[in-house]
Amino acid sequence: AAGVIQSPRHLIKEKRETATLKCYPIPRHDTVYWYQQGPGQDPQFLISFYEKMQSDKGSIPDRFSAQQFSDYHSELNMSSLELGDSALYFCASRGTEETQYFGPGTRLLVL
Amino acid sequence: GQNIDQPTEMTATEGAIVQINCTYQTSGFNGLFWYQQHAGEAPTFLSYNVLDGLEEKGRFSSFLSRSKGYSYLLLKELQMKDSASYLCAVTDNFNKFYFGSGTKLNVKP
Numbered sequence: 001a002a003g004v005i006q007s008p009r010h011l012i013k014e015k016r017e018t019a020t021l022k023c024y025p026i027p028r029h030d031t032v033y034w035y036q037q038g039p040g041q042d043p044q045f046l047i048s049f050y051e052k053m054q055s056d057k058g059s060i061p062d063r064f065s066a067q068q069f070s071d072y073h074s075e076l077n078m079s080s081l082e083l084g085d086s087a088l089y090f091c092a093s094r095g096t097e098e099t100q101y102f103g104p105g106t107r108l109l110v111l
Numbered sequence: 112g113q114n115i116d117q118p119t120e121m122t123a124t125e126g127a128i129v130q131i132n133c134t135y136q137t138s139g140f141n142g143l144f145w146y147q148q149h150a151g152e153a154p155t156f157l158s159y160n161v162l163d164g165l166e167e168k169g170r171f172s173s174f175l176s177r178s179k180g181y182s183y184l185l186l187k188e189l190q191m192k193d194s195a196s197y198l199c200a201v202t203d204n205f206n207k208f209y210f211g212s213g214t215k216l217n218v219k220p
Contacts, residue, residue, distance in 0.1 A: 031206075033208070041212070042198060042210040042211060042212050042213050043154065043198075043210050045207065045208060048207075056205065056207055058207075088151070090153055090154070094206070098141065098142050098144075098159060098161070098202065098206065099144065099156050099159055100144075100156075100208060101156060102146075102153040102154045102155070102156075103153060104152070104153050105152070105153050107151075
């Protein structure tokens with residue numbers, strides 16, 4: 001079965017640079033969630049989209065923005081990167097059922 | 112607010128049974144999930160409970176008591192590959208996920 005796809009899988013950036021993470025949900029899933037997970041921590045909810053509209057907002061910094069496109073893929077744009085932004089970024093998608101299915105994640109390292 | 116508690120770490124022996132507990136206090140409730148997460152990998156869906164009772168799925172079972180705000184994940188016939196973190200997550204009336212801090216399970220030979 002098709003799963004959530006995230007790209008890139010690994011990303012190295014320097015402070016103050018920008019990064020764009022992409023998420024392709026499971027086919028026919030219309031809801032996308034973004035999470036940030038630091039080492040040894042549980043996933044922290046950033047933002048979610050339903051039918052291309054922002055549906056909820058969590059602890060997403062003002063330096064970050066995201067959107068969902070007509071094909072339901074989503075992009076997380078991160079600007080003015082800081083060392084503390086180094087983390088695993090997961091995207092999860094959901095269809096008509098309640099379960100969120102997670103992608104493999106993007107490991108971001110800010111130097 | 113949301114408050115989800117689970118033990119930080121547990122150790123069990125290969126072949127044994129282990130129960131991981133999760134208690135929650137949330138302002139709304141629309142279901143409880145258990146996910147397995149190996150280090151550096153994505154959380155993998157294990158179970159979903161929205162009604163009271165036990166859901167069995169192979170070696171894994173999950174129990175929910177809404178009145179007590181309590182759930183457990185039961186792992187039987189433990190295998191070394193079961194060593195991972197187990198995340199309890201509760202959804203509110205808006206389908207927003209709230210994760211516990213996870214329980215790191217160490218399975219020893």
